[in-house]
Amino acid sequence: MKILETHIVKTxxxxxxxxxxxxxxxxxINTKSGIKKAIKKGVVKVNDKTATTALHINEGDTIELFQLEEKANQKQFExxxxxxFEDDYLAIIYKPPGILVSGNSFATIDNALMQNLQKSALTDTTRPRPVHRLDYPTSGLLLIGKTTESIIxxxxxxxxxxxxxxxxAICIGKIERNGEINFPIDDKKASTSxxxxxxxxxxxxxxxNLVKLHPKTGRKHQLRKHxxxxxxxxxxxxxxxxxxxxLKGKGLFLHASTLTFIHxxxxxxITITKEFPKKFKKIFP
Incomplete structure (x- = not known):
């Protein structure tokens, strides 16, 4: 396994x-659940020994995060x-509604990336991975990292x-023409214009109403809850x-339409936009 990151415990x-x-x-990895999964996969070592979730660390310990070697015959989701958009560093793909980005299921965007993207020519090429999430029923743009450095x-x-x-999104009921929603989610600040x-x-x-939404924070189900x-x-x-x-049988009318950032x-x-799904256009041609 290849070392991705090393950390020495201070006071x-x-x-x-x-x-x-x-x-x-x-x-x-920036979440507790992500750390727990990495430990269970055996890619975290403390003082050169594979860590467990029950392990306690002390000052001076060396913690290492490793990259799992991909299996050559790993089954891919066709x-x-x-x-x-695609280059050697990253890609932007369209996620249809009704499919998971990642998780324990086999039928995920994560498991379909390798057959849809070109392998990076850079030395730290790795299995392409989504760097953010979209809900299962949400359609739209998804940003993918293709190298170890780009994912970081x-x-x-x-x-x-x-x-x-x-x-x-298309939302229900009479609504102000514009505004900002500042409603805490899971006791954390959350803001959407x-x-x-x-x-x-x-x-x-x-x-x-056809509404344009700009989330200023990234809480789970933020736009839907707001x-x-x-x-x-x-x-x-x-x-x-x-x-x-x-409304049953038509899915969720929420679409991630644009990504903008400096490469x-x-x-x-980089500014990439994906037009609305057909179901939007049936209501707002």
């Missing part, structure tokens, strides 16, 4: 469990993806909020919905 006062201490230590750097850009994401592009009257829903919090849930949302206002390796401005 901590008293022994602490590795999976608690290591949150935020590694650039490539699924054609639309690639909108793109994660850092997201943390620094240097990658701008624009979404479009919105702008109504077009509204039409609806016999069933009162009004349907629009629901102001009484304007997204059309087709079964989880955050008003009584008798659920971290050649400093070019």
């Amino acid at each position: 901590i006062g008293k022994p602490i469990r590795l999976q608690e201490y290591a949150v935020g230590v590694f650039k490539t 699924f054609s993806l639309e690639v909108l 750097v793109l994660n850092q850009l997201f943390e620094k909020k240097e990658i701008q994401k624009t979404y479009h 919105f702008e109504v592009i077009q509204s039409i009257e609806s016999p069933r829903f009162g009004f349907l 629009l629901f919090s102001i009484g304007n849930p997204i059309l087709g949302d079964k989880e955050y919905s008003l009584e008798n206002k659920i 971290p390796f050649n400093n070019e401005k």
